[in-house]
Amino acid sequence: MTAAPDARESIVSAARSLFRRGLTHGSTGNLSVRIGDDRVLVTPTGSSLGTVEAGDLSVIDLRGRHVEGPKPSKEAFLHAALLRARPRAGAVVHTHSTYAAAVSCLDGLDPRDALPPLTAYFAMRVGRLPLLPYFAPGDRGLERTAEETARTHSALLLSNHGPIVAGASLGAALDAIEELEETAKLFLLLRGLPTRPLTPEQRRALEPPPLS
Structure with missing residues (x-):
């Protein structure tokens, strides 16, 4: 398990990177890292990922209850839900990244599989992307x-909101959410054009195990 001081610095570094590259804006987006059997470090409420500091981070438990530090993000309960559902996951990343958020607003998507497997890396890092119903933030x-959906899917798309991804490590969660964003961009660029997604057989050969 990542030691708390290292986890704090990892979160700050990841937050800065996401903000610099435009994957978050304003005070949107939140990150978390599991630091013990029942403790999670999470970014605080109302903070910008571009300016958050290690000492600003909150600690919650796996029920989403505030344990110590500043008040956590109002979406901290989602991080706790994904980590409960996926005991081997070590981190969760949630963004309002432009292309994934745009896809989440489209009508007519398959709620069981919102994005087609346009690339091998999407199939490997994301798998299938369920679209969850709309709820107001928080x-x-x-x-x-x-929580129920995360038991079989490491990445979720929240309707009219954005993506949230659990990974074995913070690096893995970041890789997956960035792959999701790039695939959403490809999907929107290709709308109306004939496409050639991976076949079901090609996809199955690449998809991550359900509980990895």
Whole structure:
């Protein structure tokens, strides 16, 4: 398990990187890292990922309850839900990145599989992307659905909101959410054009194990 001081610095470094590259804006987006059997470091409420500091981070438990530090993000309960659902996951990243958020606003998507497997890396790092129903930010009505869906999917797309991804490590979660954003961009660029996604057989050969 990552030691808390190292986890704090890792979160700050990842937050800065996401903000610099435009994957978050304003005070949107939040990150978390598991630091013990029942403790999670998470970015605080109302903070910008471009300016958050190690000492600003909150600690919650796996029920999403505030344990110490500043008040956590109002979406901290989602991080806890994904980490409960995926005991081997070590981190969760949530953004409002432009292309994934745009896809989340489209009508007519398959809620079981919102993005086609346009590339091998999407199939490997994301797998299938379920689209969850709309809930206002911070509405804990989403918690049960998110936890149940995360048991078999490491990445979720929140309707009219954005993506949230769990990974074995913070680096893995970042890789997956960036791959998701790039695939969303490709999907929007290609809308209306004939495409050739991976075949079901090609996809199955690359998809991550359900509980990895």
